[in-house]
Amino acid sequence: MPKGEFLGEFEQFVLLALMRLGKDAYGMKVRQEIDQRTGRETAIGAVYATLDRLEQKGLVQSVVVESNAESGGRARRFYEITPQGIDSLRQSREAIAKLMEGLEGQWQER
Amino acid sequence: MAGALSPGLARVLLRACAPGHQREALYGDIEEEFHESVLPQKGLAAARAWYWRQVVHSAPLLLSVRWQRSQVTRSVVAVCGGYLSMAAAVMLLDIGISLAFGNRQTAPMEVRGDWYPLFNVVTAIPAALLGGFVSAHAGKRAPMLHSAALACLCLLLSAGLFFGSMAQSPLWYRLSLIGVMIPATLAGGWLQSSRLGIRLQRN
Numbered sequence: 664m665p666k667g668e669f670l671g672e673f674e675q676f677v678l679l680a681l682m683r684l685g686k687d688a689y690g691m692k693v694r695q696e697i698d699q700r701t702g703r704e705t706a707i708g709a710v711y712a713t714l715d716r717l718e719q720k721g722l723v724q725s726v727v728v729e730s731n732a733e734s735g736g737r738a739r740r741f742y743e744i745t746p747q748g749i750d751s752l753r754q755s756r757e758a759i760a761k762l763m764e765g766l767e768g769q770w771q772e773r
Numbered sequence: 774m775a776g777a778l779s780p781g782l783a784r785v786l787l788r789a790c791a792p793g794h795q796r797e798a799l800y801g802d803i804e805e806e807f808h809e810s811v812l813p814q815k816g817l818a819a820a821r822a823w824y825w826r827q828v829v830h831s832a833p834l835l836l837s838v839r840w841q842r843s844q845v846t847r848s849v850v851a852v853c854g855g856y857l858s859m860a861a862a863v864m865l866l867d868i869g870i871s872l873a874f875g876n877r878q879t880a881p882m883e884v885r886g887d888w889y890p891l892f893n894v895v896t897a898i899p900a901a902l903l904g905g906f907v908s909a910h911a912g913k914r915a916p917m918l919h920s921a922a923l924a925c926l927c928l929l930l931s932a933g934l935f936f937g938s939m940a941q942s943p944l945w946y947r948l949s950l951i952g953v954m955i956p957a958t959l960a961g962g963w964l965q966s967s968r969l970g971i972r973l974q975r976n
Binding site for chain 2: 690694695706707708709716727737738739740
């Protein structure tokens with residue numbers, strides 16, 4: 664399979680965060696989810712740049728919800744992973760799993 | 774509330790860097806997090822430092838999104854980049870041959886010898902190939918279109934030189950330069966859009 668079809672590490676983070684958040688996935692929530700789960704501070708711009716790239720690849724889709732009371736009077740752009748995005752994520756995870764096969768002993772902490 | 778306490782310059786910078794289709798959502802997100810989470814937890818100074826960190830780390834990424842989305846800018850840069858790489862290749866080859874033959878002076882070509890016009894025509898071929906390749910690579914959504922645009926630019930500049938600063942040069946030389954540069958530029962674009970370009974993108 665050509666290299667270009669696999670997802671980068673941060674793309675996988677973003678897609679997994681979208682899956683975890685479900686219908687409540689917008690930029691800030693995605694950023695916070697990645698921060699909390701991975702323990703590294705992520706820039707909001709990195710999240711938006713990645714979401715834009717994934718959307719162009721057809722792996723996520725977005726919808727703008729106009730201002731309402733819950734959003735504090737501002738528009739929010741909500742994102743959702745597409746079936747193609749789930750497939751792509753599965754392929755990338757499977758590739759990692761295959762590469763890790765037989766290396767379990769080397770992951771144990773010394 | 775939004776924007777009341779967050780650093781003003783950082784806000785301006787963020788809005789300036791963000792691509793239009795994401796600007797309002799992104800700005801709203803960072804303001805919301807600043808006011809609802811970061812400020813109550815960390816205090817004003819630390820929250821402002823957090824805001825600045827976010828903007829500084831986000832700016833280059835957002836600019837790259839804008840760059841990728843702006844096809845006009847990308848096309849102009851692709852053609853200019855192709856032209857610059859072509860000019861740099863001609864210059865390097867010229868310097869190389871001057872050093873090799875111990876002929877470093879910047880005298881007119883007539884003084885350099887009879888071989889010089891022929892050398893110029895021959896070196897124009899790889900330079901034009903490179904220029905066409907670079908243009909097509911930078912404008913990879915329409916590679917041949919970008920190398921053709923560079924070929925048109927070369928044609929225009931050659932026409933200017935034909936009647937301008939090179940008017941005293943032999944006619945065969947002027948015609949040969951145009952004759953090799955245009956097809957070589959297009960060939961560079963073709964090389965990029967064919968197998969070689971695909972291989973480069975994968976690597």
